Amino acid sequence: MTRTQSPDPDTPVDLLAAVQGEVSWFCCGTAWGPCSSTGKGACGTCNSGSLQHAWPNTSDACWSITRPDRCGVGLSRRTCGFRHRTTALCSGTSVVTSIADCGPQTDLFCGERSCCGSTCANNRLIDLTPAAFSRIASLSSGLRPCSIDVA
């Protein structure tokens, strides 16, 4: 069973079942190009080459920036090191990663929808490092629908 939106945006949709949303990738840690100024993320451990992810609710300060509730999505508070499994709805492949940063900024992309054929998901709920994203999709795809579960 998967759910994407809460009846009440204050109610985490990911507590009892997998949640569907969009997944993208971001760089962190030492890096080249526009990523070189990114830094090691909110947890201080983020590296592009490690199996890690950003989650929109790692702290009150994080939540105040990302605000998935403005898109009608409540998500559980999960802190640095917590593990999620992200499954690409296009390929069915999955990767288990741990939280290393706060993000994505869900409210800036409210209502955005990604599809693979007739399989779609709304709203940006997770960002993976390049190492993690490239396990489930090509980096050149940029954005994909996914399912997110507790690992």
Added chain:
Amino acid sequence: MTSRRDLLKSAVLGGGATVVAATALGSLGPEAAFAQSAPDVEPGTPDPNFAEGRIRTIKDNTLLVLGSNMVFHNIRIVDGTSLWKLGPVPFDEAKPGDGLYARGVLMPDGVLAAESVWLNIVNIKGHITNITDRTLHLDHNGQEVLCHVVAGKSVAVHSESPPTADLSMLKVAQHVQILGAWRPDTNEVDIATVFSPH
């Protein structure tokens, strides 16, 4: 059944027929590689089958890459390797100075046999501060990135709509994600895809 990963490994080790066999598995584009299972790696730790950095030198079919963490990688390009630089490209498009991410199979001798190499790829978010005929100015974490529209390459994806070469719907102040190819040692990017929520 022999996996794509096994075939790549064989190709690097010198199995002459295996490159042909890898091609026979289907598309060699990067999307094709992801149905294959990869060995478990502890979450939160570096993935040994992945590398990032900048190309220092190219010798025969091997890229010598200096990682941003100052660790060197030897990345072997085989017939089944897919390369991306604003789109699929042949091996001779890889140049010293290019940044890259690579995924493949780490061999016992420390060489990464590459399934996919993405050259200069960036995926950055920000808001548009200016639009001209052929450029978008993006504020990315307070840093201006000049993004070039490339005829025949650049597309916009407005939520679930199909990609379009018409970028005229983009507006100043709008928040977007730009997937593109960095022009090394500049703050400029050639646009592959602009993702817009509206």
